[in-house]
Amino acid sequence: MSLVIWAEGRMVGAGEAAMSAVDHGITVGDGVFETCTVLDGQAFALTRHLARLARSADGLGLEAPDEQKVRDGVAAVLQESVRAGGAFDGRLRITVTAGVGPLGSGRVEGAQTVVVAAQDSVMAPASRAVRSPWPRNERSAVAGLKTTSYAENVVALAHAKDQGADETILPNTVGDLCEGTGSNVFVERDGELVTPRLDSGALAGITRELLLEWGAEAGLPVRAARAGELPFTVLDEVSAGAAQLVLTSSGRNVQPVTWLDGVDVAVGDASRATRELFEKLCRERLDP
CATH class of the missing domain: 3.20.10.10 (D-amino Acid Aminotransferase, subunit A, domain 2)
Known part of the structure; x- marks a missing residue:
């Protein structure tokens, strides 16, 4: 299965532009993320991961991520992944950034950027x-x-x-x-x-x-x-x-x-x- 990506409500290709060049997640790394294990096409321990995502955002001083928006992205990515290749084991990454901001470290409050991606993978035994x-x-x-x-x-x-x-x-x-x-x-x-x-x-x-x-x-x-x-x-x-x-x-x-x-x-x-x-x-x- 190839990499499947959802960004701000739409599916995008791996080489397709999906974020602003001045998104604060790109310019200064102002964002949080979670990586979930995928088992048989389903995200493992998603509720715990979303709770930690919110804690990390709070620790950075970001607004709490829109949990329903994130869950919608997760569902879209997993559905497309299974449709393309069947139930799979792999990884799913959720990224939430501070959105478009200035070139420096200062932050402008505004809409966040949410990206979700999944790909099949095999865990090494050691x-x-x-x-x-x-x-x-x-x-x-x-x-x-x-x-x-x-x-x-x-x-x-x-x-x-x-x-x-x-x-x-x-x-x-x-x-x-x-x-x-x-x-x-x-x-x-x-x-x-x-x-x-x-x-x-x-x-x-x-x-x-x-x-x-x-x-x-x-x-x-x-x-x-x-x-x-x-x-x-x-x-x-x-x-x-x-x-x-x-x-x-x-x-x-x-x-x-x-x-x-x-x-x-x-x-x-x-x-x-x-x-x-x-x-x-x-x-x-x-x-x-």
């Missing part, structure tokens, strides 16, 4: 990761917000790919484990999976959130870290085989890391169990 030489600023004005200002992540991910990885793991400025460029991180130690606290600067990932909820429901040892429990140096334990690593996101679900900084690393039992649980429940509970 990940190869490296440590980032750059930290995430947990004190940033946009810490924890899913914004279209993604240049830091683009540079960090390109650095990882140059080393043969598909993700890079970032510390924060005080040396704690934080997140990947587009994923949350869980460390398996002593039989339990522990993820950095949100005050580390990490994004409140939907997959992270569901894994914590579903893991607790199933009696699996999954929890958020205590203060100071996960320094960035915990990755030394992973490299040494004393701990294991898992990434979570809408593009990965629950994905064990099998290679870190050029060293093959094992997958832990808790990591396997939570991956199996998530793969089962995400298809049984479409909008949890």
